[in-house]
Amino acid sequence: MKIVVFGLTISSSWGNGHATLWRGFAHACAERGYRFIFFERDTPYYAMNRDPYPQYGETILYNDWERIRNEMARTLADADVAIVSSYCPDGIAASALVCDSPRAVSVFYDLDTPVTLAKLARGEETTYIGPRKLADFDLVLSFTGGPVLDALRDQLGARRVAPLYGHVDPDQHYRTAPKPQYTNDFSYLGTYAADRQNALNRFFVEAARLRPQSKFMIAGAQYPLDFPWADNIYFVRHLPPSEHSAFFSSSGLTLNITRADMAANGWCPSGRLFEAAACATPIVSDWFDGLDHFLAAGSETLVVRTPDQALAALDLDEGAKQRIGRAARDRILAEHTSTIRLTEFERHVGAARTAPAPRFVDAESA
Numbered sequence: 001m002k003i004v005v006f007g008l009t010i011s012s013s014w015g016n017g018h019a020t021l022w023r024g025f026a027h028a029c030a031e032r033g034y035r036f037i038f039f040e041r042d043t044p045y046y047a048m049n050r051d052p053y054p055q056y057g058e059t060i061l062y063n064d065w066e067r068i069r070n071e072m073a074r075t076l077a078d079a080d081v082a083i084v085s086s087y088c089p090d091g092i093a094a095s096a097l098v099c100d101s102p103r104a105v106s107v108f109y110d111l112d113t114p115v116t117l118a119k120l121a122r123g124e125e126t127t128y129i130g131p132r133k134l135a136d137f138d139l140v141l142s143f144t145g146g147p148v149l150d151a152l153r154d155q156l157g158a159r160r161v162a163p164l165y166g167h168v169d170p171d172q173h174y175r176t177a178p179k180p181q182y183t184n185d186f187s188y189l190g191t192y193a194a195d196r197q198n199a200l201n202r203f204f205v206e207a208a209r210l211r212p213q214s215k216f217m218i219a220g221a222q223y224p225l226d227f228p229w230a231d232n233i234y235f236v237r238h239l240p241p242s243e244h245s246a247f248f249s250s251s252g253l254t255l256n257i258t259r260a261d262m263a264a265n266g267w268c269p270s271g272r273l274f275e276a277a278a279c280a281t282p283i284v285s286d287w288f289d290g291l292d293h294f295l296a297a298g299s300e301t302l303v304v305r306t307p308d309q310a311l312a313a314l315d316l317d318e319g320a321k322q323r324i325g326r327a328a329r330d331r332i333l334a335e336h337t338s339t340i341r342l343t344e345f346e347r348h349v350g351a352a353r354t355a356p357a358p359r360f361v362d363a364e365s366a
Contacts, residue, residue, distance in 0.1 A: 001346075002035040004075055004104070006094035007085040008111075010038045010059055013241050014049035015191045015221045017166075017271045018085070018111055020241050023053050024169035024338030030056035031339065037075060039068075041089045049221075051240035054172075065090045069097070076101040081349055083107040084128065084137075086116055091128025099136040105349050108137045109164065110152070113144040114261035114268065117151055134158040139352040141345070146267030146290055159357035162348045163267070165294070167341040168274035170333055173245050175280045182236070182243075182250035184217035186284075186314055188257070189239065189247060189272055192222040195260035199286050201228065203310040204255055208233050210311060219247055248279035253313060253321065256285040256301075263288045274336050277301075277328035282321040284313045294336065300328045 005022070013019040022038065029036040036057030040046075062068040076082055076097065082104040084094045099106045110116055119126055134140050135157035142149060145163035152158040188204055190196070208216040208230045219236035229235070239247055248254055254276045262268035266289025273294065276283050283301045285291065295301040302313045302324065 001029075001032070001080045002078060003029060003037070003081045003083065004079045004098075005036070005038045005083045005085065006072075006088050006091065006098065007038060007040065007083070008087040008089070009040050009043075009046050011040055011061070012046035012050045013053075014046060014051075014238055016087075017191075018087070019053075020172075020275075021111070021166060021271055023056070023241075024167055024172065025342060025345075026057040027054065027169050027171065028338040028342040032342065039072060039094075041065075043089070049238065052242060065093055069093075072097060073101075076104055079104040081105045081107060083109050086110045086112045086126075086128055088128050091126070092130040095128070095130060095132075095136070105139060105352050106137045107139045107141060107349070107352075108134050108158075109141040109143075111143040113142045113148045113152070114265040115259070117148060117155065118261050120155070129156070132157075138356060139348055141348065144262065144265055144268040145293075146265060148265050148267075160352055164341060164345060164348070165336070166269055166271045166274050167336050167338045168271075168278045168332060169338045170278055172241065173248075173275045173278040175329070176245045176249045178250035179246045182217065182247045183215070184234070184250065185211075185214040185252040186255065187217045187219070187247065187251035187253070188255045189219045189244065189276075190257065190270070191220045192224065192227075193259060196257045199257045200255075202307050203257070203284065203286070203304055205230065205233070206307045207310045207314060210307075211314060214314065217251070244275055245279055248276045248281040251281050252318075253284055253302075254281050255310075256283050258286055258288050266290045267293070269294050274332055277325075277332040280322075280325040280329040282313075282325040283328060284310060295328055295331060300324060300331050 008018045010019050010022040026036045038059045042061040042063050082098040082101050084091050133156040140158035140161045141164040149161045152161050205228050216233045219239040221238040256273045284304055285301050287303050297303040304310045
């Protein structure tokens with residue numbers, strides 16, 4: 001199979017959750033013997049923050065869409081599957097190219113579905129949803145499941161919709177020896193987001209203030225100068241994925257917080273949830289509908305709704321924490337690896353190829 005992707009980025013994990021997921025997917029493709037090609041606009045902020053990673057496919061960086069358009073069309077000519085993802089800077093143009101490709105199953109993969117729907121509801125434009133919305137794609141995949149799948153059909157005209165959740169590459173994320181510079185009692189790994197700050201304050205910053213004898217650590221990008229730091233909260237600026245395993249393996253507990261739009265819709269686990277679990281690190285998580293589809297509350301993750309519950313998790317004995325971490329690892333490796341997601345992807349693409357959904361013609365654009 002030859003798979004061509006037009007996406008946000010695979011070359012840099014700085015400030016985004018897309019790159020790590022695409023890298024795991026590319027690795028799974030390589031193990032199947034598939035050819036994987038990723039077109040990425042060469043933006044300055046990713047160019048300045050590229051991190052080393054095993055390259056299992058081809059990455060083609062470009063600066064000007066029109067200059068490379070003919071090469072893209074030639075690449076698509078014999079592709080089996082062509083994917084456009086959310087936040088692709090040239091997503092509208094890429095959608096037209098992909099949907100006109102001669103033989104490829106055309107796929108739109110929204111890695112940010114609740115954010116996409118919220119933007120469009122506010123009347124905001126995106127770089128990846130055009131006037132035809134999603135009506136021309138053979139298949140629409142969503143990082144978020146649950147009710148938003150109906151919204152993709154009803155509001156954006158998707159003809160065939162399926163969830164394709166996050167995943168982890170166990171060759172890149174696994175239990176390893178702790179590193180002294182990352183050793184902590186409670187950690188949080190994630191890019192700063194204003195809509196996560198309230199939960200971070202309640203479950204992490206407040207816990208740090210009430211447990212001054214414990215060591216807390218945050219790793220991520222874009223944290224503002226006025227962040228409410230405490231003396232026992234340590235900071236690692238933009239931790240590359242190659243260090244994630246060591247970071248999680250050096251943490252007594254780690255916190256998962258869901259973006260507000262994702263939490264409101266449910267069924268949208270962060271990629272960090274899978275990474276931490278693969279490292280057998282016990283996870284403290286806020287609640288969202290569908291969480292128990294991925295990890296069982298109480299036995300595979302600790303769900304917190306109040307600051308006191310976060311403190312109670314911190315005060316658990318080490319044996320209990322380790323049992324929760326091991327149970328989470330077993331669940332994730334059995335159900336949520338990149339290879340398993342590729343198998344699901346193959347099934348969805350196969351169904352789209354053998355039984356295409358009917359196309360609906362927009363009378364105004366016909």
